[in-house]
Amino acid sequence: MSLSSNDIERIAHLARIAVTPSDVHDVEAKLTGIFRLIEEMRAVDTQGVAPMTHGLDMTLALRPDAVTEPDRREALLANAPASEAGHFLVPKVIE
Amino acid sequence: MSAAGIPRGWEVVIGLETHVQLTTRSKIFSGASTAFGAAPNTQVAFVDAALPGTLPVMNRGAVERAIRFGLAIGANVRRRSIMARKNYFYPDLPKGYQISQYEAPIVEGGAITFTLADGTTKAVRLVRAHLEEDAGKSVHDLVPNVSGVDLNRAGTPLLEIVTEPCLASAEEAVAYARALHGLVRWLDICDGNLQEGSFRCDVNVSVRRAGEAKLGTRREIKNLNSFRFIEQAIAAEVRWQIAELEDGRPIVQATVLFDPASGETRAMRSKEEAMDYRYFPDPDLPPLVVTEAEVEAMRAALPELPEAKRLRYVTELGLPAYDAAQLVTDRAMAEYFEAVLAAGAEAKPAANWLLGEVAAALNCEEKSIEACPVTPAQLAGLLARISDGTISHKIGKTVFEALWQGEAASADAVIEARGLEQITDAGAIEKIVDEVLARSATQIADYRAGKEKALMSIVGQVMKASGGKANPQQVNEIIRRRLANGG
Numbered sequence: 001m002s003l004s005s006n007d008i009e010r011i012a013h014l015a016r017i018a019v020t021p022s023d024v025h026d027v028e029a030k031l032t033g034i035f036r037l038i039e040e041m042r043a044v045d046t047q048g049v050a051p052m053t054h055g056l057d058m059t060l061a062l063r064p065d066a067v068t069e070p071d072r073r074e075a076l077l078a079n080a081p082a083s084e085a086g087h088f089l090v091p092k093v094i095e
Numbered sequence: 096m097s098a099a100g101i102p103r104g105w106e107v108v109i110g111l112e113t114h115v116q117l118t119t120r121s122k123i124f125s126g127a128s129t130a131f132g133a134a135p136n137t138q139v140a141f142v143d144a145a146l147p148g149t150l151p152v153m154n155r156g157a158v159e160r161a162i163r164f165g166l167a168i169g170a171n172v173r174r175r176s177i178m179a180r181k182n183y184f185y186p187d188l189p190k191g192y193q194i195s196q197y198e199a200p201i202v203e204g205g206a207i208t209f210t211l212a213d214g215t216t217k218a219v220r221l222v223r224a225h226l227e228e229d230a231g232k233s234v235h236d237l238v239p240n241v242s243g244v245d246l247n248r249a250g251t252p253l254l255e256i257v258t259e260p261c262l263a264s265a266e267e268a269v270a271y272a273r274a275l276h277g278l279v280r281w282l283d284i285c286d287g288n289l290q291e292g293s294f295r296c297d298v299n300v301s302v303r304r305a306g307e308a309k310l311g312t313r314r315e316i317k318n319l320n321s322f323r324f325i326e327q328a329i330a331a332e333v334r335w336q337i338a339e340l341e342d343g344r345p346i347v348q349a350t351v352l353f354d355p356a357s358g359e360t361r362a363m364r365s366k367e368e369a370m371d372y373r374y375f376p377d378p379d380l381p382p383l384v385v386t387e388a389e390v391e392a393m394r395a396a397l398p399e400l401p402e403a404k405r406l407r408y409v410t411e412l413g414l415p416a417y418d419a420a421q422l423v424t425d426r427a428m429a430e431y432f433e434a435v436l437a438a439g440a441e442a443k444p445a446a447n448w449l450l451g452e453v454a455a456a457l458n459c460e461e462k463s464i465e466a467c468p469v470t471p472a473q474l475a476g477l478l479a480r481i482s483d484g485t486i487s488h489k490i491g492k493t494v495f496e497a498l499w500q501g502e503a504a505s506a507d508a509v510i511e512a513r514g515l516e517q518i519t520d521a522g523a524i525e526k527i528v529d530e531v532l533a534r535s536a537t538q539i540a541d542y543r544a545g546k547e548k549a550l551m552s553i554v555g556q557v558m559k560a561s562g563g564k565a566n567p568q569q570v571n572e573i574i575r576r577r578l579a580n581g582g
Binding site: 016069077093 | 121138233
């Protein structure tokens with residue numbers, strides 16, 4: 001599988017990563033290398049092997065449904081670039 | 096136009112995706128509270144705010160509610176399901192992805208039966224129901240040119256329930272949504288509060304020429320939180336799509352919003368590119384495994400379901416299909432109904448009163464059946480006095496009103512205190528009839544001239560003179576006899 005520079009721009013946009021036009025070629029080469037690795041793995045015969053979705057052979061831990069967290073608003077908002085009236089402030093996002 | 100408001104020659108195909116907020120006390124991946132209405136950002140754990148180094152831990156209560164739903168609709172409950180990341184950027188989604196389920200959801204398939212106004216029933220097939228977390232809330236009027244973000248809702252557990260595209264009208268879509276709403280409340284997995292956003296529907300609508308096999312291009316109406324809006328939005332969208340196609344303009348797949356003020360749907364600003372969520376299994380969360388024993392214990396603990404009750408009410412109690420369906424829209428209503436029967440009432444009058452007088456009175460005071468001031472035993476006592484002829488149906492309403500106001504402890508006490516017992520003594524009724532006839536020469540002449548209506552007027556006069564207490568049938572008979580005798 002090979003990637004076009006259009007693919008690179010689209011993937012970068014979806015990931016909100018700034019890739020300048022001069023970087024596109026370099027990123028394309030690196031990503032194509034990763035895809036080559038994936039192609040190699042795809043060549044392995046996995047007939048009859050259940051697809052693995054997680055790296056560790058364990059199952060999801062469940063916790064009881066109980067409220068254990070205190071109000072941490074002060075600490076959380078102290079971390080934000082801007083806040084007002086108990087809200088995080090962000091650039092206007094309304095459609 | 097057909098009965099459903101769809102022009103001849105067209106077919107409508109609708110599918111619903113409903114976000115049902117689960118009734119857990121804490122969030123799906125953190126111990127923060129899910130209580131509604133708290134001050135902004137006071138119910139946010141570090142996990143909900145996506146602080147680096149924090150890890151989500153699944154809430155058992157959310158998993159159990161999803162399984163209960165799956166069992167209730169006859170679906171396949173996956174013993175092993177996978178949590179996935181749905182990637183997109185929005186300020187109210189701090190992680191940059193929503194934890195959801197994609198390839199292996201916990202609930203697959205199943206069906207929900209609903210009843211239409213004419214009493215016919217239809218089953219909707221479900222594709223899936225999956226667990227996911229809700230996003231936070233953006234506030235746009237807090238500060239000019241800036242948006243505020245409140246993360247209290249971030250991480251609230253949701254079950255997203257997806258139907259096949261198999262509904263054929265707005266009426267069917269609403270009937271399904273109501274049945275689903277009734278079921279999730281019945282199962283006690285969602286509080287069903289529409290105003291607070293506990294039950295939100297996205298509706299996919301497409302139209303096609305009748306007989307066409309291929310589905311038309313759909314548009315998705317987002318975030319409808321009332322049954323009336325679902326109905327209005329679908330009607331508006333269907334009208335719009337048919338008009339476009341008839342004018343030769345193809346439908347473009349889009350997400351639209353319904354504006355209740357104008358009654359129209361309008362496309363959200365079209366995205367420059369189609370959404371690509373790049374789902375993949377969440378490495379923070381290994382597979383969700385539930386054991387056979389856990390599933391079977393939950394199956395055994397399920398209450399009798401609305402559909403089973405509905406069928407039983409029709410077959411064992413002989414109720415009309417629509418009445419039976421109405422009684423099972425709400426578990427508390429069905430329980431009240433059964434308590435009235437247990438107190439000795441017959442099914443049909445009990446159903447009539449519940450769906451008539453009781454429902455109207457509850458509506459009027461915006462009360463739920465749980466808060467009904469008239470107890471099932473009191474209602475049964477009242478019905479007994481109507482069925483044994485002590486009082487008429489009409490006086491029954493007066494007695495009901497008195498019980499509602501807490502005037503007395505039982506129907507018998509109200510009847511006694513107010514002297515409402517029906518007059519069935521023929522002599523007493525004849526006396527009143529004669530008095531009324533003596534001053535009704537015109538009506539008598541009209542009646543003799545063949546005007547049946549004149550008789551009703553005389554009956555009305557007699558009933559009025561008796562304070563509503565005379566037995567109406569007896570009154571009718573006595574007047575006819577008197578007039579036939581030339582009296």
